[in-house]
Amino acid sequence: MKIAICISQVPDTTTKVKIGADGKSIDPAGVTYIINPYDEFAVEAALQLKEKQGGETIALIVGKEVSKEVMRKAYAMGIEKGILIKTDLELDSYAVARNLADVLNEINPDIIICGKQSIDYDDHQVGSLVAEMLGIPSISVVVGLTVEGGKVSAEREIEGGKEVVEAALPVVIATQRGLNNPRYPNLKGIMQAKSKPIEERQPTYTDNKTEILSMSLPKPKAKGKIVGTDVSAVPELVKMLREEAKVI
Amino acid sequence: MVKILVFVESRDNKIKNAGIEAASKAYSVSKELGAEAEALLIGSSVTSIANELGAYGISKAFVIEDSRLEKYSTTAYAKAIAEAVKARGADILFLSATAMGKDVAPRVAARLEAGLAVDCTNLKIENGEIIATRPVYAGKAYIDLKINSPVKIFSLRPNVFKPQKSEKSNVSVEKLDIAFDDKDFSSQVKEVVVSSEKLDVSEADIVVSGGRGLKGPEHFYLVEDLAKVLGGAAGASRAIVDAGWRPHGDQVGQTGKTVSPKLYIACGISGAIQHLAGMSSSKCIVAINKDKDAPIFQVADYGIVGDVFEILPALTEELKKVMAN
Ligand SMILES: Cc1cc2nc3c(=O)[nH]c(=O)nc-3n(C[C@H](O)[C@H](O)[C@H](O)COP(=O)(O)OP(=O)(O)OC[C@H]3O[C@@H](n4cnc5c(N)ncnc54)[C@H](O)[C@@H]3O)c2cc1C
Ligand SMILES: Nc1ncnc2c1ncn2[C@@H]1O[C@H](COP(=O)(O)O)[C@@H](O)[C@H]1O
Numbered sequence: 001m002k003i004a005i006c007i008s009q010v011p012d013t014t015t016k017v018k019i020g021a022d023g024k025s026i027d028p029a030g031v032t033y034i035i036n037p038y039d040e041f042a043v044e045a046a047l048q049l050k051e052k053q054g055g056e057t058i059a060l061i062v063g064k065e066v067s068k069e070v071m072r073k074a075y076a077m078g079i080e081k082g083i084l085i086k087t088d089l090e091l092d093s094y095a096v097a098r099n100l101a102d103v104l105n106e107i108n109p110d111i112i113i114c115g116k117q118s119i120d121y122d123d124h125q126v127g128s129l130v131a132e133m134l135g136i137p138s139i140s141v142v143v144g145l146t147v148e149g150g151k152v153s154a155e156r157e158i159e160g161g162k163e164v165v166e167a168a169l170p171v172v173i174a175t176q177r178g179l180n181n182p183r184y185p186n187l188k189g190i191m192q193a194k195s196k197p198i199e200e201r202q203p204t205y206t207d208n209k210t211e212i213l214s215m216s217l218p219k220p221k222a223k224g225k226i227v228g229t230d231v232s233a234v235p236e237l238v239k240m241l242r243e244e245a246k247v248i
Numbered sequence: 249m250v251k252i253l254v255f256v257e258s259r260d261n262k263i264k265n266a267g268i269e270a271a272s273k274a275y276s277v278s279k280e281l282g283a284e285a286e287a288l289l290i291g292s293s294v295t296s297i298a299n300e301l302g303a304y305g306i307s308k309a310f311v312i313e314d315s316r317l318e319k320y321s322t323t324a325y326a327k328a329i330a331e332a333v334k335a336r337g338a339d340i341l342f343l344s345a346t347a348m349g350k351d352v353a354p355r356v357a358a359r360l361e362a363g364l365a366v367d368c369t370n371l372k373i374e375n376g377e378i379i380a381t382r383p384v385y386a387g388k389a390y391i392d393l394k395i396n397s398p399v400k401i402f403s404l405r406p407n408v409f410k411p412q413k414s415e416k417s418n419v420s421v422e423k424l425d426i427a428f429d430d431k432d433f434s435s436q437v438k439e440v441v442v443s444s445e446k447l448d449v450s451e452a453d454i455v456v457s458g459g460r461g462l463k464g465p466e467h468f469y470l471v472e473d474l475a476k477v478l479g480g481a482a483g484a485s486r487a488i489v490d491a492g493w494r495p496h497g498d499q500v501g502q503t504g505k506t507v508s509p510k511l512y513i514a515c516g517i518s519g520a521i522q523h524l525a526g527m528s529s530s531k532c533i534v535a536i537n538k539d540k541d542a543p544i545f546q547v548a549d550y551g552i553v554g555d556v557f558e559i560l561p562a563l564t565e566e567l568k569k570v571m572a573n
Binding site for chain 1: 320322323326346347348350351352353354355357358359361362363364365366367379383384385386387388389390391392393394395396397434435436437438439440441442443447448450451454478496497499502503504510511521522525528529531532533534535540545547548549550551552553554558559562563566567570571
């Protein structure tokens, strides 16, 4: 089975968001990049699938030179091959998906696994875009996955419950937290990852459909009140919630 | 004339709240743009429910009905919506950023080669163009963006755009004939599992969440009891989800659910940045924590620096008294 995984690199979750000089993106100074947390579930799902059914794993990143570090993390976890579609342009989800779809068309995998969203732009788009561009089904927000006999059965989260969705391979899966527990790379994996080659490609599509005009920070909140330091504060708190905040 | 089509989400042939919100917003934007707004409903039998939209300004609705559309199918719904946009010659498509909307919208965008702005929390019009505002970095920042493709798609975050009642109009309903073949149903929902009767944290008006300060799963009833008197849902920090005290569907935060209830009470939660990412847009935040320097107090409107084992039972009792009056 040929398994492709799409990975994005995102600023570390503890990054303090500061607006950059262009007024449209975050200030990159001091930002460290990590593998998108949802894509760790994708990598883990791919590795488990391979361990069970055999096959090969190929990771794809549309990104910059720094994305190589993220690819090495995927290698260290156990991914065998990586392709970096390298560009310094800021591509939107549509353009990223087109680049991925072009390469995927050539690789022709049985299953493509993405994360449900990148935690920078929280777009929830790329997996489903790629699937439609390839003309194959997609299942998003997946928390349970079985692949058997050329068919996929997946559980996806919806408001207040889950849907059980079935589709035939090839298919795109977008993973949600809860699907699995991503493994930690071992020392051997980390060492091997360092020297493993990363194939580089040129982008095939660079037209954005959306345009970011500006970025802003949420308005700071007025400082809250400490109502008290023991149970005697409870009646006062309830009074404030009723009369001041009017929320109960 | 510019035409807006709004996909009004329904499940089991009932219009969802988020669908009403999208329809109402489509109507108000159409007025501002001097455009026309039409609604689209998809299901096995949705003609009769289209009339409800009349109270929100919609006077024309199109339905795509097929027994196979009773349950949601990503592929078939994507085709149905994209074909409706083409058939109606719409320039702008609105839908809801719900589980269904987030799933289907990108596929529609790919079919129409259209730009998509997801999860919008504000739409404004400048020089006849829609400028969308949406949260990024889990709400730590916002971007304003516009779409440059001929067809433009916007998905609206639920619970943000309050529906506006307008002069009630009669809704003329027309069927759109779209031919489906089996391949269009290549992904199919086999079953919907409702996770107990319990209210989902992302849908509740009031959320009471517990963290590691509760010391063990056997004490979580303190949080549940408080949630119960308030008619709210019980949420959790990732620390206690990872520890197996609570199911991950209850997790609030960057890698859990994003909630924005009118009241959020954090009990024994430190307020790590990833937790704040999921709840800091709540209208009113209360924190109960024994450490006065806990970061949760930075975002709280009201706080009690104290022990959850003392404060929670007292708060539950006090509320029982007050709510009874
Ligand atoms: C990539 C990534 C994603 C993450 N996503 C999430 C997420 O989605 N959601 C999330 O919540 N976290 C997330 N985290 C984890 C987050 O960083 C914190 O570890 C977690 O939120 C801490 O949970 P907590 O507040 O329950 O525990 P702690 O940080 O241990 O805090 C416990 C608090 O309880 C207080 N306390 C102790 N005893 C009492 C008492 N008797 N009475 C009152 N107060 C008491 C303490 O003062 C302390 O402040 C993520 C982390 C990473 C790296
Ligand atoms: N630049 C990228 N390169 C490769 N995969 C990506 C990229 N951006 C997003 N993805 C994949 O698409 C998923 C959803 O991302 P998004 O639509 O950006 O929220 C991610 O979890 C990745 O699996």
